[in-house]
Amino acid sequence: MENVCEKLTLLNYETDFCSTGKPPWPLLSLTYFAIPSPTNNQNEQFFYFTSLTAWLLGKAGRNFPAPQQFDDPNATCTNILTELKALGFATPSYAPAKLKQGFGEAVCGVLEGLTDLVFERSGYKFQKPAYKEEPEIQVEVVDEDDPSLGTAAGGADPTKIDDNVEADDGDVEEEAYITQATPTKPSATAGPAGRSADDAGGAGDDDTLIASNIDPEAWRQEVERVAPQLRVTTVADAKDWRSHIEQTHQYYKSIGASFPETKTALEKVAFGVEDSVEKLATWEKYINHQFENLTSEYRAAREQLATVQEKYNINAEKLAEKTNELARISEQLEAVKTTMEERGETISDTSPLVKIKQAIKTLRAELQQMEVRIGVVGHTLMSKTIKTKQQSAAASPGDDEDSDVVL
Structure with a gap:
């Protein structure tokens, strides 16, 4: 909390934050968020914390509206932790309800983390303090054996302190305020300065300096009136061993x-x-x-029930095994049925036969076309051969009688 106060002072929170409140926010003490509020006003302490956190989040670049005094504290704490997580802070190990009390380690940790983040975002850097060089002090060394240095007047050593000093008594001092002192008359042996021979050592009569003309009764009445206002009330710490002993x-x-x-x-x-x-x-x-007879019958019935229950358990296990085996066989049967159905569909399917018939028809049509083409080609070849024969016969008429025409 002390670090938080110093960092907030560097951020000028007195003018930038405190002056924005209506009425203005009071300046923080070094233990404001570290301990509970002395006036037990936890709501005011929590409202101060949430408003200060909203101001620091705004300085860090987050648009976090300041919560109102009578908003739901649980929702406010959850929103603050969400904003801290969005800024890159690690997920806290404490519950959001820790912030609701308005003081403690969690509250101080949130404020210190936000102030450090604001300094980091603003580029502020802490530097080592620069100390001014102090001028060197010249010390004169005095020789103690120097005969020119004597003792003080009267033969006393100035380096020695007189131990014969009487302690002031508090009662004498109090009486000096409430009684009127009568001035002493100068002694007959007084010197030229008006002092007695006893004052030659330098101790004068100072009773006249503390004498008072105030009425003692009026003084006592004033003390009785002011005394209650001067009492200091301290709040006992719960961890104090003295309070534990008293309790x-x-x-x-x-x-x-x-x-x-x-x-x-x-x-x-x-x-x-x-x-x-x-x-x-x-x-x-x-x-x-x-009821001894009924008890024995009940015991026999219990034993019989245990026997029947054991048999039932054994039969239940066998039934479970048979059920599993039936399920396995049913799965195999379903697989066989599926295979048979696929094969039956394949056998009863006539589409391949239809395709074969269509292919045969196509081949027959192509064969007819090929035969026609073969006949046309044979006729053309025969015509060519006849023409060739006629031409050769016309060229040599004698040979036509001996030549045979083969068709």
Whole structure:
């Protein structure tokens, strides 16, 4: 918290933040967020923390509206932790309810982290302090054996301190304020300066300097009036061992005062409990004796039930095994059925036969076309051969009689 106060002072929070409040925010003390509020006003302390956090988030570059005094504290704490996570802070190990109390380690940690982030974002750097060079002090060394240095006047050594100093008494000082001192007359042996011979050592009569003309009764009345306002009330720390000892003594006294009555009441309760326990034991023995036959029958029935239950468990295990085996066989049967259906569909399918017939028809048509082409080609070749024969016969007529025409 002390570091937070110093860093906020460097950020000029007195003028930039405190003056924005209506009424203006008070300046922070070194323990404001470290301990609970002395006036037990936790709401005001939490509102100060949330407003200061919103101002620091704004300085860090986040648009976080300042929460109102009567907003939901749980929602406000959750929003603050969300903004801190968005700024890059690690997820805290404490719950958001720790911030709701308005003081403690979590609150101071959030404020210190935000101030450090603001300094980092603004480029502010802390430097080492520069100390001014102090001029060297020249010390004269005095020789103690120098005969020119004598002792002080009167033969006393100035380096020695007189130990014969009387302590002032508080009662004498108080009486000096409430009684009127009468000035002493100069002695007959007074010197030219108007002092007595006893004052030659330098100790004068100073009673006239502290004499007062105030009425003692009026002084006492004023003291009684002002005394209650001057009392300092200190709040006892819960961890103080003295307060623990005082509380222990108080508890010991209260326990000692209430112990006799409590002991008598407890003895009566113990006597009543013992009597009730004896009666219950007697009734239990009587009931066990009266219902002994039923108890034996019940035991036999329980044993028979245990036997039947064991058989049931064994049969249940066998049934589970058979059920698993049935499920496995059913899966295999389904697989076989699926295979058979696929094969049946393949066998009953006539589409390949239809395709073969269509292919045969196509081949026959192509064969007919090929035969026609072959006939045309044969006729053309025969015509060519006849023409060739005729031409050769016309060229040699004698040979036509001996030549045979082969068609």
